Amino acid sequence: MKLFENLKFVVVDEVHQYRGVFGSHVANVLRRLRRVARFYGSDPLFICCSATIANPGELASRLTGLPMAEIARNGAPRGQKHFIFYNPPVVNQELGIRQSVLKSTRRIAERFMSSGAQMIVFARSRMRVELLLTYLEKAGRRVGIKSGDVRGYRGGYLPGERRAIEQGLRDGSVTTVVSTNALELGIDIGRLDVCIMAGYAGTVASTWQQAGRAGRRQNLSAVVLVASSSPADQYIINHPDYFFGRSPEHATLDADNLVILLSHLKCAAFELPFLAGEQYGEQEITEILDYLVDQGVLHRSGERYHWMADTYPAEDVSLRSAAPDNVVIIDHKTPGGRVIGEMDLFSAQEMLHDDAVYLHGAQQYHVDKLDWERREAHVMPVTVEYYTDAQRKSELKTLTAEERRPYGYGELALGEIGLVSKVTVFKKIKLGTHENVGAGRVHLPEIEMHTVSFWWELPTDVIDEMVAAGLDLGDGLQGLAHLLGRVAPVFVMADPSDLRATAMVRSPFTDRPTLYIYDAFPGGVGYARRIHQQFDEICASAREHLDGCxxxxxxxxxxxxxxxSGGTARQAAAWLLNRAGMAAAGA
Ligand SMILES: [Zn+2]
Incomplete structure (x- = not known):
């Protein structure tokens, strides 16, 4: 308790990460911390650090519930840094296919390796990390670098292994590391000479964060962004102004999100009984406390609300809403069976199915058996000339539809949906050339996530109307899904990754053109519901955003x-939004 009595400072690093659902949880954890500190008579000062975002002061203020003073000038000395955008050459003129991002990255990284520069290579998936690692380890040996000095880093490595790699980066013994975004932030690995990104990181902020891994105080450093052939990568590489000119993304959170607030109020009541009329954040909470009394969770005696359930409430709150289950990977050729790593269920289906070749730190393992019931993958080391790549099929099922209401143009609804996905086949791909050399089937159960979705059903004759206007419904819907996926989160104070938007020209459930926007968390956190209520305003704002782009x-x-999204997407999406607007205005 001495800690709380004497608490003077709380430092929150990387605040830009605390946004959306995750940020809303952390804001409540900080409210609870301040509440307990107050009880012990302290009122600590909060110091927050952020990577470059558009609104660091505002975000820190929402997160801590306190006014913040923003210090935005960086006076630290910096060496010169070169930022290179690299678009791989077209290798098939007829089909417009470019050299793969992996091959290009490999070639560029090999050249830096022989110069002795310390380097980090970011790749977009665990599979790509392992492939690049396999290639660079081999290349390193040719120029006299020991294989232990070239390392991979990603989720699924054991903690001890990861700590050793971080240490090696700091002391310089690890010269090259290939990583997923796991090394993008937070972890102290010092600064390196070179950063190569195999593909655009998806947001401007993430890209700057990765690039920030390169650059010591005095020395020259280099950052290379290698574009893949994906539309987003090709756009960025051809429009450098978009990347360098734009102020990066806004971050926001909603500490009063009812679903999140409710779970933290339980924890707070467990930590200290609530007094009637007590303030918690900005919120008047008496009504919610009385609700919890009705539910038998709290007990009111006099002016106090006490926790009365016999469980520990924090166990039911997951700050990241991540699934806790993991598959353990066991090398059963080692006597006694050695655990080499672990993996979440979703990825395990893709990378640890029977007969998969699993790469771990550039060592190949054959998966002899994935015991799904026991959450164990039994593997053994092998040396083969191929790796495996499994494919996942996903579909969206509507389970219930409620709160259906006519909307000028079509109908709006809210309901529970199931997102079902299944891995059915895998390909064998030759190392080095990436040729397809075989295939196999996978027999594993479906994984299903239930969540809450909003949707907009359009009348079927919209297709003819649009054809008459020279527009394509598919382009329009896809473009609109992309646009609303960016605009709607702002309205409900979510991070774009907290929501998903998807459109179908003919939804199997509604039988009509339908646009879905749903919460990306099991059970939902209330965003879809608010979009359902505010759809008019969201459409109006989307129209404004589009006109101004x-x-x-x-x-x-x-x-x-x-x-x-197709050549007419912009026009077609505008057309759909105008129709929605006219209908809403009663025209
Ligand atoms: Zn635009």
């Missing part, structure tokens, strides 16, 4: 790059 046929900020 300086691009020609679409970009990642509005309806998506034209190659992805």
């Amino acid at each position: 300086p691009c020609d046929k679409g970009c990642p900020s509005c309806v998506g790059p034209a190659v992805e």
